[in-house]
Amino acid sequence: MPVMRDTFYQIRDCLPLWRAALALSLIAILWLATTSYPSPALSAPSDKVNHFIAFMELTLLSRLGWPGKPVLRYAYALLAFGLALELIQSQLDYRDFSWADLLADGAGIALGLLPWPLLPPLGKMTTNHT
Numbered sequence: 001m002p003v004m005r006d007t008f009y010q011i012r013d014c015l016p017l018w019r020a021a022l023a024l025s026l027i028a029i030l031w032l033a034t035t036s037y038p039s040p041a042l043s044a045p046s047d048k049v050n051h052f053i054a055f056m057e058l059t060l061l062s063r064l065g066w067p068g069k070p071v072l073r074y075a076y077a078l079l080a081f082g083l084a085l086e087l088i089q090s091q092l093d094y095r096d097f098s099w100a101d102l103l104a105d106g107a108g109i110a111l112g113l114l115p116w117p118l119l120p121p122l123g124k125m126t127t128n129h130t
Helices: 002-012 015-034 047-065 071-090 099-113
Strands: none
Touching (some): 015 047, 015 071
């Protein structure tokens, strides 16, 4: 089991991996939020659930990519991203601004900030895994 544990920690602590995943996720979410194509088949039945899951995922990737940063820094940045998406959508004929979507974004961010057993504590990066 030590080999598996060490491998897990190597993956968890691979900051470029999580930063790249965050960048790809931001691009995908921006595209999904602005496209006129129908939602993918794997989409949740509720738009609010999609927002919640997307912003929880973005928060977890931010925590993994920048484990030593103050959490409010990326929490506010992600909420600003959600607001920017809503403002962009308000300018599109086939989308509209929704405070409920922004609230779902905030709820996803809040859940992503909760303690998770496989993540380092908020604001700390540990390299000693013994």
